[in-house]
Amino acid sequence: MxxxxxxxxxxxxxxxxxxxxxxxxxxxxxxxxxxxxxxxxxxxxxxxxxxxxxxxxxxxxxxxxxxxxxxxxxxxxxxxxxxxxxxxxxxxxxxxxxxxxxxxxxxxxxxxxxxxxxxxxxxxxxxxxxxxxxxxxxxxxxxxxxxxxxxxxxxxxxxxxxxxxxxxxxxxxxxxxxxxxxxxxxxxxxxxxxxxxxxxxxxxxxxxxxxxxxxxxxxxxxxxxxxxxxxxxxxxxxxxxxxxxxxxxxxxxxxxxxxxxxxxxxxxxxxxxxxxxxxxxxxPYPCGVLTHPSMDTMKALMVEHNLRPEDIEKVTLFASNNILHPIRFRVAKTELEGKFCMAFLLSSIILTGRAGKAEFTDAFVQSPDCQAMQLRVETQYDPDIAAMGHDKILSRIEVVTKSGQVLKKFSDDRYRGGPNNPLSDAEVExxxxxxxxxxxxxxxxxxxxxxxxxxxxxxxxxxxxxxxxx
CATH class of the missing domain: 1.10.4100.10 (2-methylcitrate dehydratase PrpD)
Incomplete structure (x- = not known):
């Protein structure tokens, strides 16, 4: 040997x-x-x-x-x-x-x-x-x-x-x-x-x-x-x-x-x-880490502007292909597809303010409210974000409300749960x-x-x- x-x-x-x-x-x-x-x-x-x-x-x-x-x-x-x-x-x-x-x-x-x-x-x-x-x-x-x-x-x-x-x-x-x-x-x-x-x-x-x-x-x-x-x-x-x-x-x-x-x-x-x-x-969420900054950004927009689901006319997520290619389902029909569908992931945050065990079910994904909200969420390739590097999990979200407001927010590179922004022991528990x-x-x-x-x-x-x- x-x-x-x-x-x-x-x-x-x-x-x-x-x-x-x-x-x-x-x-x-x-x-x-x-x-x-x-x-x-x-x-x-x-x-x-x-x-x-x-x-x-x-x-x-x-x-x-x-x-x-x-x-x-x-x-x-x-x-x-x-x-x-x-x-x-x-x-x-x-x-x-x-x-x-x-x-x-x-x-x-x-x-x-x-x-x-x-x-x-x-x-x-x-x-x-x-x-x-x-x-x-x-x-x-x-x-x-x-x-x-x-x-x-x-x-x-x-x-x-x-x-x-x-x-x-x-x-x-x-x-x-x-x-x-x-x-x-x-x-x-x-x-x-x-x-x-x-x-x-x-x-x-x-x-x-x-x-x-x-x-x-x-x-x-x-x-x-x-x-x-x-x-x-x-x-x-x-x-x-x-x-x-x-x-x-x-x-x-x-x-x-x-x-x-x-x-x-x-x-x-x-x-x-x-x-x-x-x-x-x-x-923090039961899906790929590359989606988490976008989900946290959506949640922050909802909280900062006191938005309700019925206020949302359209959501566009701008990102590079390092996010858009693997997250490939346009509209999720199952919980498993939902893990790879930005429309579902953002819809879950919009509808419930969460994305956890209760939301990652076929019943929630297939619910009429979730299916309808997914159709309002789109993704778009952004060359400026792409130029920042394939190793960066970056995106920005643009929300158009039914009243005509346009709200924008860029994701935080220090994604929650990572070593630079870790969950506390209490949060892990x-x-x-x-x-x-x-x-x-x-x-x-x-x-x-x-x-x-x-x-x-x-x-x-x-x-x-x-x-x-x-």
Whole structure:
């Protein structure tokens, strides 16, 4: 194994060394705190996601596959599955509402200045394996999660931005490396085994943006969670993979990304941790971060001018193609389409002043008021905004009222939830409470929050699921 690691690979070896050797004491206090915030957020959106239609399909799918029922599923009190399938369920639930956090890019020319959804794949993996691995303490759970997020984030930073621009869904592809690293760390795999687990992840990392707006998009994250666990478990049983599969010959960076810049991150795993620098964005809305500044701008206009829905004659959003191309549905007919429809997203703010769990439903999207309001909202390409850079999530909104007023407002580059304008701990907790409303009693929800804030003192990480599932 030593020869294989020192032959052609650098990035794979760096990642494997880091994931296999990191100790709890290596994680700075600020990184631990952010990791706990991400766990709270990740668990919350998983529980909220269990109410979505895709999870009913997943329940039927897992019920009929006949795997050994050993691992509990987040938010499902009646079904057990294999660790791999539990990771699939957790990953699907965590991304089905598109409400999970986002990694902020360090390098230039990254789309929107963002890279991947870092939390759900490694969190799904460690939740699934904590059920079947004996003696996993809260410290081990936290350490494995942080290891997975760090490996995922650094690989996402290294790969050529063409990976996403040409159609790969990074959370499905690069997320596989995060779940594999987290699973390898939790299973106690050594350096060589961890490198091979990353090699297996490279062969299973997939997901294309053509499936955005369907159940296929969250399925990418479900598979990234499942495949990372599968790769680590296979290696633990003696299965072999290429230990130089990231930037070695025919490695993932060259095959799926037209190359990349591994030198940007080599020697920098945990130095600093990406959770702390450049940081993560915890989403206030269950849709893509690139839409959030526009939604906040619409809300500000409504409040500043005391507007009511019936006052609105027309709304035009001016933006660059970095927003307009992926947000591609003119009028949303379903909740899934609504995540990629600016007319719906702004209509939700106009009609209710919110865009949360209650609004992201087929019933609300298809309501007569919502369908009518969407027809009043248009988008328009703005070359001046485009000239400000593809990595900027900028827009301006122009509202024409029925009385003839023309109201204009430019979005704030410091989008809410991002590292430069983060949600407070109290706001993160409130988002969790909103996510679990109707799912967990308030007292039990509070117990989950308290447990995660003090996770290093928890004797058995499986007690998280005891509390979550009741």
């Amino acid at each position: 030593k020869d294989a690691l020192t032959d052609t690979s650098h990035l794979t070896e760096d990642a494997a060394k880091f994931a296999s050797s990191i100790a709890f004491s290596d994680i700075p206090e600020d990184t631990l705190h952010i990791a706990k915030r991400c766990m709270i957020d990740g668990l919350g959106v998983m529980l909220a996601g269990t109410e979505q239609e895709a999870m009913e399909v997943a329940d039927r799918y897992l019920t009929t596959t006949g795997a050994k029922p050993v691992a509990r599923l987040v938010g499902n009190q009646t079904l057990k599955a294999s660790p791999q399938q539990a990771a699939f369920w957790n990953g699907l639930a965590g991304h089905v509402m598109d409400w999970d956090d986002t990694q902020v890019a360090e390098g230039p020319n990254r789309p929107y200045g963002l890279l991947t959804h870092p939390t759900v794949p490694p969190l799904s993996a460690v939740l699934a394996l904590a059920e079947v691995s004996e003696g996993v303490s809260g410290k081990e759970f936290l350490t494995s999660f942080v290891a997975g997020v760090e490996v995922e984030s650094k690989i996402a930073e290294a790969i050529n931005p063409d990976h996403y621009n040409l159609g790969f869904h990074t959370s499905g592809t690069i997320g596989t490396f995060g779940s594999a690293a987290a699973a390898a760390r939790l299973l106690g795999l050594d350096l060589g085994q961890t490198a091979q687990a990353l090699g297996g992840a490279a062969s299973m990392a997939a997901g294309i943006r053509a499936n955005f707006g369907t159940m296929g998009k969250p399925m990418h994250v479900a598979r990234s969670s499942e495949n990372g666990v599968t790769s680590a478990l296979l290696v633990s049983e003696g299965f072999t993979f290429n230990a130089a599969a990231l930037d070695g010959k025919w490695g993932y960076l060259s095959v799926a990304g037209r190359g990349g810049e591994p030198e940007l991150v080599q020697g920098r795993f945990g130095n600093p941790f990406s959770l702390s620098e450049p940081g993560v964005s915890i989403k 409130q988002k969790f409470m909103d996510c679990v409303a109707g799912i967990l009693p308030n007292e039990r929800a509070r117990q989950v929050l308290d447990m995660i804030w003090s996770l290093e003192d928890v004797e058995s990480a499986a007690s998280i699921l005891d509390c979550v599932n009741g």
